[in-house]
Amino acid sequence: MTATVPRLRLGSRPPERNVPANETLVMKLRHLRRRIALQQVFAELFEKRWMEPAIPLALLIGVFVFFSATTPGFASQENLLSTSAELAELSLVCLGMAVVVISGGIDLSVGSMFGLCNMAVILLVTLSGLPVPVAIALGLLIGALLGSVNGSIVAYLKARPFLTTLVTLIIFRGVLNLLDLNYSAQTATVFVTDPVWEWFGTGKVAGIPFSFVTLIGVLIVGHIVLSRSRLGWHITAVGASRRAARHAGIRVERVLLISYVFSGLLCALAAIFYASRLSSASARVGEGMELTVLTAVILGGISLSGGKGTVWRAFIGAATISLLGKGLLLMNVGGEVFQTVLAAVLIVAVGLDLKWGKNRGKAIQKTYVNPTIVEYGELQDTRPGSGTRFEQNDRLVGAEAIGLGQVEGPEDVILDKQGRLYCGTRQGWILRFSGENFEHREIFARIGGHPLGLAFDAEENLVVCVAGMGLYAVTPQGEVRKLTDETNRNWLQLRDDSRLRLADDLDIAPDGKIYFSEATTRFEMADWILDGIEGRPNGRLLCYDPATGKTRTVIRNLVFPNGVCVSHDGKSLLIAQTWLCRILRFHIDGPDKGRLEVFMENFPGYLDNINRASDGAYWVALNGMRSPAYDLAMRMPTFRRRMMKRIPRDEWLYPSMNHGCVVKVSEQGEVLGTWWDPGGTAHATITSMREHGGYLYIGGLENNRIGRIKLDEAEPTASSSGRAVRSVAGSAAN
Template sequence: MTATADVRPATPRRRPPERNVREHETVRDRLRHLRYRASPQQFFAELFEKRWMEPAIPLAILIAVIVFFSVAAPGFATSANLLSTAAELAEISLICLGMAVVMISGGIDLSVGSMFGLCNMIAILLITVVGLPVVPAILLTLVAGAVLGATNGTIVAYLKARPFLTTLVTLIIFRGVLNLLDLHYSAKTASVFVMDPVWDWFGTGKVAGLPFSFVTLLVVLVIGHIVLSRSRLGWHITAVGASRRAARHAGIRVERVLLISYVFAGALCALAGVFYAARLSSASARVGEGLELNVLTAVILGGISLTGGKGTVWRAFIGAATISLLGKGLLLMDVGGEVLQTVLAVVLIVAVGLDTKWGKNRGKAIQKTYVNPTLVEYGPLPDVRPGSGSPFEINDRLRDAEAIGLGEVEGPEDVIVDSQGRVYCGTRQGWILRFSGPDFSEREVFARIGGHPLGMAFDADENLIVCVGGMGLYSVSPDGKHRKLSDETNRTWVQLRDDSRLRMADDLDITPDGKVWFSEATTRFDMADWILDGVEGRPNGRLLCYDPVTGKTRTVIRDLVFPNGICSCHDGESLLIAQTWLCRILRYWHSGPNKGKLEIFMDNFPGYLDNINRASDGTYWVALNGMRSPAYDLAMRMPTFRRRMMKRIPRDEWLYPSMNHGCVVKVSDAGEVLEAYWDPGGEKHSTITSMREHNGYLYIGGLENNRIGRVELRAGRPEMATTERAGRPATVG
């Protein structure tokens, strides 16, 4: 939703629902709004951001190879050829997966071809010479492959040898052992006849029409994906590959991780050797000769980084499929082996160049297209000048505010007072501080949560419920122990972006039934870049509800423009929702006869709204974290201008909303402005984001402040105290 052009009054007042506000818009106005709302730029920006878009170039090359040979090579696209290719593809892919894991861990294994050939020979010898049954022979072959991999891993990890030289030497050693075995047993391994159903199943068996080896490959791919992306071991492998020193400092056992990587590679080479032996029923010294070059080409072609710390099993499979299909296609076109090697070299050079170029420019493309401005129109800017007679008239009521914790806090976005009169606030370091004593001079770290604690509220059991930017919704018990309540909600499946995780839980309040209602200001930007959401102006936020009974969080309202402050109304049946960039307050009924109704409560403020809290006399306090300006109002009506601004000038020179004033506004339950408290120029309280009334005082917090402000209220009843606990009346005498 966006602000509309027909909002005229200078003083905010109760407005009808937005759908009614737009009844008098012309068709041209609606088409103009739709044009910017439906911009394809956001789709492509989010598409490029997806991790599965990283192998876009290797995948495009694979598709090009398939299409080319389907047209140019006779018999390439036949089912018989594809089934035969699938069996061969499974073998080379298993070897590529082993190489990929080693490379992700920061190493390299040039001996994979020799291990493959040697394990092939071992499987044949165990069955023919030793006379073992097929199943034990296969298991022993896998163990032999793991031992060969462990040999490489031990030398690299524990003897600190260089992976390239180590595996080059073991390549020669393993190949020499293979030659000796072939020399002594060539007559028995040249052609083998094994009458065993398990052996036949490994060689020619099919599952749902697919070769058993290919089905096994798919299972290994799924397991490898889960291990690398979802398990502690996988995270450790990636961390070691990215930086061994950093991984060691993080407590990761680097040597063990490297050893496991090489063992994994050896076992996969052995599995590929078993499938090869069962398919051809033969073994020789030439098996796997020169294969390491093809495997290395395939893995690099798939986008596995030679420097380590980057890659997936699927990217290794894409590279293996490209090399395998390329070789099969050239063979069908009667192209010689020398030409094949030349083509592989050319493809490798081109693919690596394109993938490197894509990797560099993908980030730039996301950066230049991710922020996608839309049309936002405001009403006339209210007059705030001294002597104007406006309820927003500038004054200096906050200039003499008492400072609590001066220089001892950083970014107290929200402040709250408990039943004992102690003041709490979050800080940029991820702490929650508590100030107590007659003059609030006693400072203590109440809890260390992490992230950036934002909105806070006490529940009926005196637990402090906190929205933590980047982490979700947390609860802190009276003794300072914290626990996570929720960091996810139901996903919007029609969106490309996965919005199930909470990126920026902002403010909250607790209704009398104990449910926690909180806002996620934006699903597209993180805590460090929240201001970019204002440059964009799109409905990226939502209202959520956490039910402590079920422990579940659900999304109640989507497509809100930076929903910031959340306040449970005095009636106990509705909520006020501050929309920062629209300078507007919505009212949502969560219960009662109007349940589910959403309308505009107040509109056209002179500044950007933040938190809202109840006052002791049935009214509400509203924080303005920045003030509108004619220049920025104009810029918000010109999305094309903002888009050009982002592309042509550095980010630190962009036009941003004005955040150098401090203002708190008091409004009635009928949507009327009653009074305002200012700190002109923000000398002491700029970027005010919250305020709490307690025992005749107003406590002030700000995202960029180094203090908590405390000002005595000139009007009202000091004996009244606002409560922020669920299940209790809004005010007590």
């Protein structure tokens, strides 16, 4: 069962402050308003790939509902069946145009190709005496040849698609006019009794026109080709960037030729259905069709810039235009009005496409981070001589530097039973130092990502939290294997949180289960600081069971859970919440199993890793210090939102990460001592510490060294690098 964090998790006042009842009510209402993150919902919606066709689909539904309510007979079965036949012909042409647009081109000659193929098929059936199947095959071949003319000029002669297809529009229309001039008497009305011809024109499958059934088949095949085949990937890549596609080894010219041939082929197929349904041809067939088709394609959400789009979007746009035309026709609105509406829709759609394509990333970036209220207790006095429990000292200033200049970003450090020192680096390596003074450095393993939390299991495998990748294990021989990179998804959220974005720290319970934190499910490692500016509960605690190989979410809605440490008795976990400056205790065994409570709060800085000390206490790392200005800013989400929108990112107000300290706390939550480097000269940031052999080893995410100081009160043989072990007496008592 997933535990629920107490209400004081976010935006709550510290319990020691006396607040009037009326102010408490106001604050509760204020916090409730901030928790309803509509801006965050919209940002996550716009980030979804399925959101782009959702708006055209909503428009399609709106058009259908409007005409169904206002126009008698619009939603009747007879009208829908007749509309589906016309829709199939328009949609086939739109699919061809869509493929061309996705490849980065445009085809203005689709109307002329449609009319010319219609005329050609009628002439082949009536004058040549060819069997209908042969005439249909020749009609498809003619469409492919017309498309190849466009494709050859655009691909191999490097002509502009707009001008090329505009010229071929005129040429194809001229040929159609010549044929109509010479054969108008024979093509005005055609009587063909062939069953194949009748099937193409009026045949039905389960009451549905054969043309519409064919359209569904073409849609399915087109979807598979575009999204699952190499050719489809090449078409999308060419549309996104021809230069990049050519550098990737894609034969750009061939891809462009295929896309235009496909457009001509579908125009011919649509013309065959049209010819068999109406059994007539004229020079007026297909006039203005390019405007209708282009409007439908853009209205469906296919960008004119190329590189993205699906066949389903083209179908949605075609259905919208088809229903709009049918509805206006039933309302006795003239064709001139329909053309005017189409032109207006095209202008608006093109404008929105260009504007949204250019500013989509900026809009998401400006709305994705949605700050909320975070309140802290009174800022602790850490000044030297203040006499407080967090009083600054210089106990870390003289720390010995290990691997100076040889490591970059050792976020966590750990030692094995042989006394060898391990750390991760931002290059994705696990380094191992050995020797009397750790003078020997070697790359123990190459994992990738950024290794963060470290822990040894019972078999001396090094278990690692890797930012952006998940949970990994490294054998004593240096072999890397993935343990998990996903967990069960929370279906109450729009965002798919099944993938692990920022696995942070871990510890291993006595039963072998690995508990680890994911600091945030909304931001990647490079943008982890944005989670602090937002201040929302985006993190969670997870558990990986090596026995079953399964990962489950234990606690959701934690504000940047960072350090994780199993207690000395193995019955609970300590969880550091960085931005709330407090530690939670979660009971994993015993009579309080499943209970979550506050262990310590109101630290003077931002917490990072937690580790066990050899004397039954705990070491806590503070990677930065609070300041009055930032505490005030965290109570003002509107200020932080305006800051992100109006000033450059390098001038934002960030949490202070220029120096930190190490705090030692007891099992009862009392501060036992502090170790400071006030100027940050030896260790600018402190994200972890590990006790071993009478020394304390210190790591930092932004440091280029590992620190070591002598602990006078520690046992020389003691170590905190191992797993928590429950005592025999404690186990027997349970």
